[in-house]
Amino acid sequence: MTAATQERGRTGSRLARAALLALWGLFAGFPVYWMLVTAFKQPRDIYQGPFFVPFLDFTPTLRAWEYIAGPARETVVHGLLNSLLFAAGSAFIAVVLGAFAAYGLARYPYKYGPYRNDDLSLLIVSQRIMPPIVAVIALFAMFRAAQLLDTRVGMLIAYTWFNLPLTVFLLTDFMRRIPVELEQAAALDGYGKFAQIWKVVLPLAMPGLAAAYLLSFFFSWNDFILALMLTFRDAVTLPIVITNLSAQMEPRWWLISAIGLIAMVPPIVAVSLLDRFIERRVLHAPRGEE
Amino acid sequence: MSTLQLIDVSKDYDNRPAVSRLTLECEDGEFLVLLGQSGAGKSTTLRLIAGIETPTQGDIRFDGEAVTHLPPERRDVAMAFESYALYPHLTVREHLEFPLRAPRRRLAPAVIAQRVQQVAELLEIGALLSRRPTQLSGGQRQRVSLGRALVRQARLTLLDEPVAHLDARLRHDLRGELKRHQRNSGATSIYATPDFSEAAAVADRIAVLINGELRQVDAPANVYDHPADVDVALMAGDLKMNLFEADRLSGIAPLPGEARQVGIRPSDIRVLGRAEPSTLAGKVYVTEPMGYDQIVRVETGGRIATARMPMDQERFEIGQPVWLAPDWRRQHLFDGRGRRLGTAPN
Amino acid sequence: MKGLKHLLIAPPLLFFFAISLVPLIFTIVLSLSGYSIGGDFSWVGVDNYVRLASDPMFTKSYWNTLLYVLLGVFVQYWLALGVALLVNQMASGSRPLRLLFLLPFVMPPLIVGFVWQTMFDSRYGPLSALLRGLGVGPVLWLNEAKLAFTSILIVDTWQWTPFMFLILFAGLRTLPREPFEAARVDGASDWRIFWDHTFPMLLPASIAAILLRAIEAFKLFDVVFYVTGGGPGGATSTVTLQGYFTALRSGNLGYGAAMSIVLLVTVMALAMAALVWLKRLAGRRTRRMERELQAFSVEFRERTAP
Numbered sequence: 001m002t003a004a005t006q007e008r009g010r011t012g013s014r015l016a017r018a019a020l021l022a023l024w025g026l027f028a029g030f031p032v033y034w035m036l037v038t039a040f041k042q043p044r045d046i047y048q049g050p051f052f053v054p055f056l057d058f059t060p061t062l063r064a065w066e067y068i069a070g071p072a073r074e075t076v077v078h079g080l081l082n083s084l085l086f087a088a089g090s091a092f093i094a095v096v097l098g099a100f101a102a103y104g105l106a107r108y109p110y111k112y113g114p115y116r117n118d119d120l121s122l123l124i125v126s127q128r129i130m131p132p133i134v135a136v137i138a139l140f141a142m143f144r145a146a147q148l149l150d151t152r153v154g155m156l157i158a159y160t161w162f163n164l165p166l167t168v169f170l171l172t173d174f175m176r177r178i179p180v181e182l183e184q185a186a187a188l189d190g191y192g193k194f195a196q197i198w199k200v201v202l203p204l205a206m207p208g209l210a211a212a213y214l215l216s217f218f219f220s221w222n223d224f225i226l227a228l229m230l231t232f233r234d235a236v237t238l239p240i241v242i243t244n245l246s247a248q249m250e251p252r253w254w255l256i257s258a259i260g261l262i263a264m265v266p267p268i269v270a271v272s273l274l275d276r277f278i279e280r281r282v283l284h285a286p287r288g289e290e
Numbered sequence: 291m292s293t294l295q296l297i298d299v300s301k302d303y304d305n306r307p308a309v310s311r312l313t314l315e316c317e318d319g320e321f322l323v324l325l326g327q328s329g330a331g332k333s334t335t336l337r338l339i340a341g342i343e344t345p346t347q348g349d350i351r352f353d354g355e356a357v358t359h360l361p362p363e364r365r366d367v368a369m370a371f372e373s374y375a376l377y378p379h380l381t382v383r384e385h386l387e388f389p390l391r392a393p394r395r396r397l398a399p400a401v402i403a404q405r406v407q408q409v410a411e412l413l414e415i416g417a418l419l420s421r422r423p424t425q426l427s428g429g430q431r432q433r434v435s436l437g438r439a440l441v442r443q444a445r446l447t448l449l450d451e452p453v454a455h456l457d458a459r460l461r462h463d464l465r466g467e468l469k470r471h472q473r474n475s476g477a478t479s480i481y482a483t484p485d486f487s488e489a490a491a492v493a494d495r496i497a498v499l500i501n502g503e504l505r506q507v508d509a510p511a512n513v514y515d516h517p518a519d520v521d522v523a524l525m526a527g528d529l530k531m532n533l534f535e536a537d538r539l540s541g542i543a544p545l546p547g548e549a550r551q552v553g554i555r556p557s558d559i560r561v562l563g564r565a566e567p568s569t570l571a572g573k574v575y576v577t578e579p580m581g582y583d584q585i586v587r588v589e590t591g592g593r594i595a596t597a598r599m600p601m602d603q604e605r606f607e608i609g610q611p612v613w614l615a616p617d618w619r620r621q622h623l624f625d626g627r628g629r630r631l632g633t634a635p636n
Numbered sequence: 637m638k639g640l641k642h643l644l645i646a647p648p649l650l651f652f653f654a655i656s657l658v659p660l661i662f663t664i665v666l667s668l669s670g671y672s673i674g675g676d677f678s679w680v681g682v683d684n685y686v687r688l689a690s691d692p693m694f695t696k697s698y699w700n701t702l703l704y705v706l707l708g709v710f711v712q713y714w715l716a717l718g719v720a721l722l723v724n725q726m727a728s729g730s731r732p733l734r735l736l737f738l739l740p741f742v743m744p745p746l747i748v749g750f751v752w753q754t755m756f757d758s759r760y761g762p763l764s765a766l767l768r769g770l771g772v773g774p775v776l777w778l779n780e781a782k783l784a785f786t787s788i789l790i791v792d793t794w795q796w797t798p799f800m801f802l803i804l805f806a807g808l809r810t811l812p813r814e815p816f817e818a819a820r821v822d823g824a825s826d827w828r829i830f831w832d833h834t835f836p837m838l839l840p841a842s843i844a845a846i847l848l849r850a851i852e853a854f855k856l857f858d859v860v861f862y863v864t865g866g867g868p869g870g871a872t873s874t875v876t877l878q879g880y881f882t883a884l885r886s887g888n889l890g891y892g893a894a895m896s897i898v899l900l901v902t903v904m905a906l907a908m909a910a911l912v913w914l915k916r917l918a919g920r921r922t923r924r925m926e927r928e929l930q931a932f933s934v935e936f937r938e939r940t941a942p
Binding site for chain 3: 013017020021024025027028029030031032034035038046047048050052097098100101103104105107108110120123124126127128129130131132133134135137138139140141142157158160161164165168193218221222224225228229238239242243246253256257260263264267268271
């Protein structure tokens with residue numbers, strides 16, 4: 001192949017690649033756009049067939065938002081705050097407890113009966129394989145007996161349980177990658193165990209801690225079945241609020257879209273806040289710097 | 291400043307002994323070198339002394355006090371790790387300050403700054419102070435690791451192959467500087483290396499470790515001239531000692547009955563172009579002219595012997611028949627178990 | 637400090653026992669009973685399971701779930717791989733692109749269900765408008781059995797392909813450049829390079845992505861709940877959905893528990909089969925490496941013996 005034909009071939013294929021990616025981008029982004037647009041529509045604009053472009057096809061309105069700020073305010077805020085509390089809180093607890101366990105698993109030899117470190121890891125992580133429905137039915141009965149149904153404490157416990165296997169899994173690998181010699185060096189430099197962890201281990205584990213927190217936050221925030229089974233009034237989360245609003249013959253789509261948009265904000269905020277911790281490569285030099 | 295005693299110290303990993311029954315004393319202000327190949331137990335010994343590992347058996351004492359079960363942070367020992375063990379998230383300056391900032395020590399900031407400055411100059415890392423380990427070359431990292439150990443002026447300083455990954459020139463310069471620094475500060479130091487010439491250059495005494503056992507602890511000259519056994523003899527010197535079976539030499543050299551192996555250093559053998567009495571016949575395998583010296587390897591009796599001679603003597607061709615004339619006055623005799631019998635009198 | 641290591645691992649283990657193990661046993665016991673809310677506890681042995689086998693709603697849900705997993709994971713894998721390869725070839729500025737592609741994953745599944753329900757609406761959904769524009773008659777996405785199933789698959793793909801994309805993309809990023817450059821210099825075509833080099837080297841990431849995705853796919857619930865509610869006539873229902881309806885809507889806890897146990901056994905069987913197969917794969921590799929290492933060290937020793 002001559003260089004010229006190669007070049008032409010490359011530009012051609014580059015165009016094809018760009019086109020494919022654009023197609024996928026369209027597929028990925030359109031539903032989000034649709035929701036964005038629906039949140040600003042009048043009901044009749046929705047029912048009279050799809051209109052796509054604001055100001056051209058239809059006149060945008062803040063009606064849905066006024067409703068949320070007005071009559072629906074209490075319900076929405078209630079659900080939003082609960083969701084935030086459960087997601088942020090359970091993620092935090094899961095990361096802290098998970099980090100402890102991960103450190104233990106990475107550094108100390110355990111032996112409970114025939115179970116050693118790897119077995120314990122597997123035990124904890126395998127909880128992820130279990131479909132939630134298996135536990136939730138029993139949890140429903142257990143929570144009812146313990147009067148934890150529809151309580152904030154109960155939901156925090158439930159979500160922490162939900163996230164712990166993930167955090168332990170992620171963080172054990174991270175902790176193992178931190179060479180134990182660094183703690184030994186710190187010991188020789190005169191630092192006790194806690195100081196070693198505080199000054200050496202934790203800073204180096206930060207990307208892992210941030211990633212584990214983010215993922216836990218996501219999974220809690222997006223959960224539906226736990227909330228569906230274990231709450232009905234006091235501890236309802238945003239998804240439940242939405243379900244209640246759409247349990248009608250003709251759901252108020254503009255309203256639900258608006259709440260849906262609200263529901264997307266905290267995860268996006270969380271990602272942008274924590275992303276810089278995850279990007280930071282402390283242990284290994286990024287490519288091109290060695 | 292401190293004296294160190296290892297009393298009958300052993301360490302097993304999974305029932306395999308890494309070091310066995312080490313008994314060693316290190317004087318205050320002494321520069322002791324642990325000499326041994328990889329796997330001989332040098333790092334293990336250093337880690338036991340540092341407190342990172344606990345011995346399976348035996349005692350470790352600083353200044354007569356048992357520290358065997360004391361955690362490292364309370365031993366006042368400094369160590370430069372072979373793998374550097376640098377903190378990825380700290381700058382070079384922070385590395386040097388880190389030990390001095392430990393809660394136990396309360397040092398004035400001025401003192402800290404001054405010590406950091408001193409060590410940075412000694413190791414030529416002054417220009418690197420604001421860099422992080424990922425931005426340093428291998429040699430620079432090694433020097434930072436050294437610096438972290440030296441800045442402490444601890445009562446015992448352990449150096450695990452501290453110049454191993456530096457280029458030859460820097461290696462020579464740095465080990466000289468280390469020795470001077472140690473003399474000035476009087477800090478008791480233990481230095482591990484597999485290189486005999488390096489050990490001989492800096493040590494007050496050398497402790498030879500072979501397969502986890504301490505075979506000889508002596509001044510460098512004694513280790514070279516009077517090696518305690520065959521293994522030690524093979525370690526000492528930059529060219530391996532030649533070993534001949536005593537049987538092969540019967541009739542050529544006078545040997546006491548118990549001698550089983552005879553060792554002659556390459557520098558004590560002359561290679562001759564023609565036969566003479568009391569010589570060994572052989573064929574030149576290869577010659578390596580090195581400018582000031584030449585090394586001639588001769589195939590004889592199924593093995594290869596090495597001789598070192600000045601360049602201005604005869605030159606030889608590969609395949610040329612030659613005769614080896616060892617200086618029998620400088621032979622080393624070993625018994626059936628490899629232990630020395632005693633060199634022949636000069 | 638001796639007790640420290642036990643303290644460290646105590647909480648997760650406690651959670652495991654209290655909220656995983658105990659409920660599991662509880663659910664198993666429940667599944668062997670005929671307990672309903674407000675009723676009495678009564679042993680029925682394996683009756684529930686026998687009933688399940690001939691329960692048309694359950695069998696439909698079970699096969700649906702399996703199909704969702706097999707079809708969904710298959711389609712999503714190749715899509716994600718394609719996108720990952722394309723994005724990987726873009727030099728810089730791939731970050732905004734990546735964030736765009738991750739958008740579906742950031743959306744709560746319920747919201748996903750809602751949006752797609754509006755999209756599929758045959759009266760005023762954009763999809764129908766598009767089809768009308770192409771001259772195709774009104775498509776009742778959600779009202780016809782096979783179509784509804786496909787709709788759920790579309791939504792599932794939209795939602796989860798980014799997840800696999802993330803894993804595969806990260807895997808691509810960690811591949812060394814040299815083998816590819818060498819192959820290109822040798823004149824290999826892009827296709828060859830992919831099959832001979834990229835794909836095999838990406839195997840660990842691919843396996844991880846497929847395994848993780850499959851395990852999640854078995855749990856399909858939120859989207860089906862919202863978009864079709866399991867209909868029409870159970871055509872899109874999944875085991876989790878059936879379990880939910882049976883246990884909480886109808887209050888028949890015992891029967892619902894039996895359903896969830898069947899699901900659990902299926903997932904565990906898959907996970908263990910995968911683990912065994914992985915171990916054998918890893919074993920074959922390490923054994924081959926060991927043999928090569930041995931041969932090398934023998935050769936080395938012979939060459940350098942005094």
